[in-house]
Amino acid sequence: MQSYIEALLYSAIRAGTPLLIATIGEIYAERSGVMNLGVEGMMIMGAVTGYMVTYMFNDPWIGILAAIIVGGLISLIHAFLSITLRVNQVVSGLSLTMLGLGLSSIMGKKYVGISLPVTIIPIKIPILSEIPIIGPSLFSQDPIVYISMILAIIMWIILFKTSFGMKIRAVGENPAAADSAGINVFMIRYICVLIGGMLSGLAGAYLSESYTPAWIENLTAGIGWIVIGLTIFSLWNPLRALWGSYFFGGIRALQFRLQPLGISPNILAMLPYASTIIVLSIGAKETIRKRIGAPSALGKPYIREEKY
Amino acid sequence: MVIKIRFERRVSPPKYLSILYVIISILSAFFVSGFIFKAYGINPILAYRIIFTHAYGSPSGIYETIVKAIPLILCSVGLSLAFKAEMWNIGAEGQLLLGAIMATGLALFTPTPPSIIVPVMFIGGFMAGALWAVIPAILKVLLNVNEVITTMMMNYIAIELVRYLIYGPWRGSKEWGYPITDEIPDAAKLICIPGTRIHIPTLAIAISTAFIVYLIIMRTTLGYEIRVAGENPEAARYAGISYLKISILSMIISGGLAGIAGVGEIAGIHYRLRYPESISMGYGFTSIIVAWLGRLNPISIIIASIFFGGLLVGGYVMKMILGLPVAVVYVFNGITLMFILVGGVLSQYKIKLRG
Numbered sequence: 001m002q003s004y005i006e007a008l009l010y011s012a013i014r015a016g017t018p019l020l021i022a023t024i025g026e027i028y029a030e031r032s033g034v035m036n037l038g039v040e041g042m043m044i045m046g047a048v049t050g051y052m053v054t055y056m057f058n059d060p061w062i063g064i065l066a067a068i069i070v071g072g073l074i075s076l077i078h079a080f081l082s083i084t085l086r087v088n089q090v091v092s093g094l095s096l097t098m099l100g101l102g103l104s105s106i107m108g109k110k111y112v113g114i115s116l117p118v119t120i121i122p123i124k125i126p127i128l129s130e131i132p133i134i135g136p137s138l139f140s141q142d143p144i145v146y147i148s149m150i151l152a153i154i155m156w157i158i159l160f161k162t163s164f165g166m167k168i169r170a171v172g173e174n175p176a177a178a179d180s181a182g183i184n185v186f187m188i189r190y191i192c193v194l195i196g197g198m199l200s201g202l203a204g205a206y207l208s209e210s211y212t213p214a215w216i217e218n219l220t221a222g223i224g225w226i227v228i229g230l231t232i233f234s235l236w237n238p239l240r241a242l243w244g245s246y247f248f249g250g251i252r253a254l255q256f257r258l259q260p261l262g263i264s265p266n267i268l269a270m271l272p273y274a275s276t277i278i279v280l281s282i283g284a285k286e287t288i289r290k291r292i293g294a295p296s297a298l299g300k301p302y303i304r305e306e307k308y
Numbered sequence: 309m310v311i312k313i314r315f316e317r318r319v320s321p322p323k324y325l326s327i328l329y330v331i332i333s334i335l336s337a338f339f340v341s342g343f344i345f346k347a348y349g350i351n352p353i354l355a356y357r358i359i360f361t362h363a364y365g366s367p368s369g370i371y372e373t374i375v376k377a378i379p380l381i382l383c384s385v386g387l388s389l390a391f392k393a394e395m396w397n398i399g400a401e402g403q404l405l406l407g408a409i410m411a412t413g414l415a416l417f418t419p420t421p422p423s424i425i426v427p428v429m430f431i432g433g434f435m436a437g438a439l440w441a442v443i444p445a446i447l448k449v450l451l452n453v454n455e456v457i458t459t460m461m462m463n464y465i466a467i468e469l470v471r472y473l474i475y476g477p478w479r480g481s482k483e484w485g486y487p488i489t490d491e492i493p494d495a496a497k498l499i500c501i502p503g504t505r506i507h508i509p510t511l512a513i514a515i516s517t518a519f520i521v522y523l524i525i526m527r528t529t530l531g532y533e534i535r536v537a538g539e540n541p542e543a544a545r546y547a548g549i550s551y552l553k554i555s556i557l558s559m560i561i562s563g564g565l566a567g568i569a570g571v572g573e574i575a576g577i578h579y580r581l582r583y584p585e586s587i588s589m590g591y592g593f594t595s596i597i598v599a600w601l602g603r604l605n606p607i608s609i610i611i612a613s614i615f616f617g618g619l620l621v622g623g624y625v626m627k628m629i630l631g632l633p634v635a636v637v638y639v640f641n642g643i644t645l646m647f648i649l650v651g652g653v654l655s656q657y658k659i660k661l662r663g
Contacts, residue, residue: 087652095645096642098593100642102638102642103344221464277461284452
């Protein structure tokens, strides 16, 4: 029984890690007022890039670096369209997702069925990994898992305890007021969208290089959309995203553990998507009750009063 | 000499300019996508020639283009209504599949008399698609749950539902274990234009729906309310327009039309339920671009659907001739959408050059 729980927790955290990384990124973008529905596209581009570059250079970390760069570059398209040109953010994000899904399957065609020569090796943290239950599940993971946990904490601190974080939140709540207070609204939004893209790229690379690890067309299979749901569920808070992601990771882990019971794998495959809808609906009630809402300027382009 | 470029805002862009910018957007998308062909060592001009000659250059090509345009018209006309009401339905793909499931189920497993099976399938398909769309609509209206996410999630659930049915309870008894259902009875098959796969009833529904929706938007109170509710919810509330009614109604129509498209694919093309990706070549997603390209105007959408129908045909031909993945089409779709957005912004400005 203990080993069963350990195994379940272990896979919940592994499955939750790409969700967590990308959700932190989307939280930053949305906190600054920009909704980026291109997460799925940026993520899958990160996944294919990470896989290809790792294969070419025989080093998973160069692959991850490349994925971060590519994710960031793609997000800049959305930043330019939605911040500078002020186009409809929903449609712009969708175009990013289409581009990413198409481009990745072309780029990765040669890599389908080819396995990586190297992967990211798990590190057992001394002493901590000896603790029953949480030791094997929490402290015997690969470095990206640890990095993502630390990232959640650091990004929470930046967002809520630093002046930079305060500027981000101000820009997302009331850009006009932030602007008149001397904050560069456009710059902050560009940075936040870029952070979102880079983290989506990283999350994608984790999927292809460590979690799966393989490249297949449409590898992300809707994870990017679950991330957007998680961002709302997390109430735009990186620490809430931490356990939210592991909860969803747990559902994914459960999906594979229920298979021996004879339930159709296709029905089980619906679980993550159905639970996203259910959790968002339940969460929405709480949001209404507590009166916590999205950043007020979310999705609204900022138009500076033009001077002539 | 320094040339300064100045942008001045227009009061409202003239119509010819909007059309011009749409054309420029598409040409730009072709230009940028050309680099992808280049990267594959394929001459882009050759690739485009192949696409266009196969999609529009021969009678058989044009027939196939129309076959692909039918579901695109249905889905994107529905989407235009939903988008106008600011309901971001990106779930047409799933709604279409639900229509396909319903059509197959009615044709295979109900004792519906052969004389009425076709209309029953269309009505059932509409209801199934509408049901799939109305769940996100209700969640949005009552609990303010983001419909973009829920409609997308419903897509994935629909895809798994189709797979479940064809691998499980609906798997055909006469199909040697392939994951497909049995063929639907002849009475349920739609009449096609002889020598083509153009299923007449669905085409007729698609075209007439486009005109009806156009009239609804332009000439009726409901259309007026949808436009106001979408553009200015605050004003709509003061005018006594029910946001609840508008949102749910626009989603029912939108989902229902996608469901009808699904019925057409089953009863007109495949005659059985099979892999979700075989039933729909991403029609639901492509129709988002089609709707946007047609500026949410149902009549323009018919033209845009024929254009994108041709691209889908061309994408398939490229796979056969040049060995390129069909995904090239999706790349082109994404880039086109981006350029349409940019073009939409540019058309609102006058560009002035000063020496």
